[in-house]
Amino acid sequence: MALAVGIRGLTRSLLRPWVRVPGPARGRTEPAAGGGDGVRCFGSPRVLVEPDPAAGFAVMKMRNPPVNSLSLEFLTELLISLEKLESDKAFHAIILTSDCPGIFSAGLDLMEMCGRDPTHYAEYWKAVQELWLRFYLSHLVVISAINGVNAAGGCLLALSCDYRVLADNPKYAMGLNETLLGIIAPFWFKDTLVNTVGHRTAERALQLGLLFPPAEALQVGMVDKVVPEDQVLSAARSELAQWLAIPGHARQLTKSLMRKPTADRLLKERDADIQNFVRFISRDAIQKALRVYLEKLKQKKT
Numbered sequence: 431m432a433l434a435v436g437i438r439g440l441t442r443s444l445l446r447p448w449v450r451v452p453g454p455a456r457g458r459t460e461p462a463a464g465g466g467d468g469v470r471c472f473g474s475p476r477v478l479v480e481p482d483p484a485a486g487f488a489v490m491k492m493r494n495p496p497v498n499s500l501s502l503e504f505l506t507e508l509l510i511s512l513e514k515l516e517s518d519k520a521f522h523a524i525i526l527t528s529d530c531p532g533i534f535s536a537g538l539d540l541m542e543m544c545g546r547d548p549t550h551y552a553e554y555w556k557a558v559q560e561l562w563l564r565f566y567l568s569h570l571v572v573i574s575a576i577n578g579v580n581a582a583g584g585c586l587l588a589l590s591c592d593y594r595v596l597a598d599n600p601k602y603a604m605g606l607n608e609t610l611l612g613i614i615a616p617f618w619f620k621d622t623l624v625n626t627v628g629h630r631t632a633e634r635a636l637q638l639g640l641l642f643p644p645a646e647a648l649q650v651g652m653v654d655k656v657v658p659e660d661q662v663l664s665a666a667r668s669e670l671a672q673w674l675a676i677p678g679h680a681r682q683l684t685k686s687l688m689r690k691p692t693a694d695r696l697l698k699e700r701d702a703d704i705q706n707f708v709r710f711i712s713r714d715a716i717q718k719a720l721r722v723y724l725e726k727l728k729q730k731k732t
C-alpha cells in the first residue's frame with residue numbers, strides 16, 4: 431500500500447489556491463475582518479479568508495456546503511489557507527468559523543471512508559493527520575467561532591484551536607460522537623479531548639459519543655465561552671486582543687511546550703496510525719456500519 435502519499439503533490443494538482451474567490455466575494459472589495467480597510471478577501475473554492483493585516487489576523491470561513499464535511503479537497507484547501515497565513519508575517523492569529531448556516535462541520539467526510547480502496551483511505555487519513563498537526567501546533571493564535579453543529583472531526587478541529595466561542599443555540603451540539611457510528615476516535619482525537627476536558631469527562635463523552643449542547647459544552651470545558659448567536663465573531667475578536675497582547679515568542683513557546691508531547695505521540699507512529707486506520711475502516715463490519723449511518727442521515731429527510 432502506498433503510504434507515502436503527498437498532500438503537497440495533491441495540492442498542486444487539484445488546486446489553484448489564492449485565486450480571487452468565486453461567489454459572494456467575487457469582484458468586489460469585502461470589508462476586512464476587523465478593520466474594513468479595503469483589503470481583499472482571498473481563498474479557494476471551499477475556504478474564504480477575510481484578512482485584516484492591520485489588526486494582525488484573518489477570519490477563515492469554511493464553506494463546503496451543505497455541511498462542511500471534511501473531504502480530501504476541503505482538508506487540502508484548509509491546509510493551504512493555514513500555510514499561507516502562517517508564512518505571512520502580517521498575521522498573528524486566525525478566527526476559524528463557518529460560512530454554512532447552522533453548521534460548523536459535520537466532521538470527516540463519510541464518503542471518503544466508505545466504498546473506497548486502501549490507497550485512498552491511506553491518502554485521506556494522512557491528510558486528516560496533517561490538518562490536525564498543523565492546526566494543533568500552529569504558531570498563530572487560532573480561535574474558533576463555532577456557529578453551528580459540530581461533530582467528530584469538526585469538533586477535533588475546534589479542539590485544536592487555542593480558544594473556543596460557541597453560539598448559544600441548543601441545536602449547536604458538539605462532541606466526538608464516533609461511537610454512535612460504530613467507529614472509534616483514534617488516540618490523538620482522544621488525547622486532544624482529554625487535554626481539553628480532563629480524563630473522566632473525556633472517557634464518558636467518548637464511550638457514549640456525547641454531543642454537548644452549549645450550556646453543557648461550557649460546563650465541561652469543551653468550549654470557553656457561549657454567546658448569543660449574533661455575537662460569536664465579535665466575541666472571538668474581543669478575545670483575540672488578550673492573546674495578541676502577550677509577547678509572541680513567549681506565547682508560541684509555551685503553546686509548543688504544552689502541545690508537543692501530544693503531537694509527538696502521533697508523529698512517532700504516523701505510518702502505523704495510517705495502517706491501523708486503513709485496516710479498521712476496510713473491515714466489512716465497519717463499512718456496513720457507515721453505510722447504515724449514511725442511510726439514516728438520508729432517511730431523516732423523508
Ligand SMILES: CCCCCCCCCCCC/C=C/CC(=O)SCCNC(=O)CCNC(=O)[C@H](O)C(C)(C)COP(=O)(O)OP(=O)(O)OC[C@H]1O[C@@H](n2cnc3c(N)ncnc32)[C@H](O)[C@@H]1OP(=O)(O)O
Pocket residue numbers: 496497499533535536537538539540541579581582583584607608611613614615616706707710711724727728730731
Ligand atoms: C482495535 C482497533 C483499533 C483501530 C484504531 C483505528 C481508529 C480509526 C477509526 C476511524 C476513525 C474515523 C473518525 C471519524 C470522525 C468523523 O468525523 S466521522 C463523521 C461524524 N459525523 C457525524 O456523525 C455527523 C453526521 N451528520 C449529521 O448529523 C447531520 O448531517 C448534521 C447534524 C451535521 C446536519 O443535519 P442537516 O442540516 O439536517 O443535514 P443533513 O440532511 O443531515 O445532511 C445534508 C447532506 O450531507 C450529508 N452528510 C452529513 N454529514 C456528512 C458527513 N460527515 N460526511 C458526508 N456526508 C455527510 C447527508 O448525508 C446529506 O446528504 P444528501 O443531501 O442526503 O445527499
